[in-house]
């Protein structure tokens with residue numbers, strides 16, 4: 051293998067804050083990847099001088115053009131996740147959404163102004179039971195820049211509620227729908243340009259539980275994937291702004307879980323113990339890229355393919371999730387380790403599509419061991 055290329059990829063991962071996260075993945079990439087585009091692009095993501103001075107020395111023949119100083123912003127808060135439904139009868143569920151524009155960390159040294167529901171990306175994971183009446187209220191503050199709305203894929207009705215919830219700055223609107231079908235559903239803003247509103251962070255999940263609910267598990271996790279399009283290249287420091295041309299070309303600079311590079315690593319990693327059962331609700335806001343969702347080193351015991359609880363697939367390695375789609379995967383943890391959540395379109399790893407499930411507990415050499 052060409053060492054120059056391997057070093058280049060590692061450097062890219064380091065710059066976007068995933069070097070430690072992705073050690074096992076770098077090996078995968080190195081074995082399989084021969085594209086030159088990656089190596090020619092690598093110099094563009096080298097950190098620029100903190101002074102913001104222009105025209106650094108060429109690296110690998112490609113001049114570094116410094117544009118901005120690095121910014122040090124916190125991540126958006128972890129999105130809220132409502133607990134399982136504890137009712138045997140249909141009821142009324144009230145869902146409150148507030149538009150919040152928030153500047154936060156997109157990657158190390160990189161900031162972005164997100165458009166959010168309730169200040170997180172994704173927005174809250176709401177839950178209802180099939181047969182429930184769901185009352186949705188959307189509030190758009192007076193100082194908001196533009197109008198917004200919400201289209202729930204769990205709605206049976208025109209626009210999924212988009213017109214009934216359309217709010218100009220300073221407005222509040224509500225609508226009600228009956229949750230007719232159980233499943234895992236995306237919701238998203240649907241104001242034109244819809245792809246812009248989604249890319250900026252306006253999406254989330256609603257789980258409509260079947261009669262009798264879902265079986266209890268030890269841990270439930272909530273993860274959504276999205277693609278983000280910035281004027282600066284991947285990892286280029288500073289406050290980055292949205293790039294419409296890139297989005298129309300479907301060439302994201304970032305492909306992320308829960309809104310930012312590394313937002314499911316370190317202190318924000320998913321955690322569980324050997325012997326426990328986990329359930330991940332996984333959605334794709336997009337706006338453009340499908341996900342090949344995979345957990346490296348694990349096999350899903352059950353998958354709600356396309357988000358449907360009606361017929362669960364069993365013993366699945368990777369599940370395809372479309373933009374505007376979602377799934378639920380369940381598995382039991384047999385061995386300890388760091389299990390990396392990825393979109394198995396692995397070139398997206400260097401754009402941020404990785405998270406960690408850290409499992410602690412006793413080794414199980416009958417299942418996995420060095421010999």
Ligand SMILES: [Cu+2]
Nearest residue numbers: 198199239247
């Ligand atoms: Cu919007």
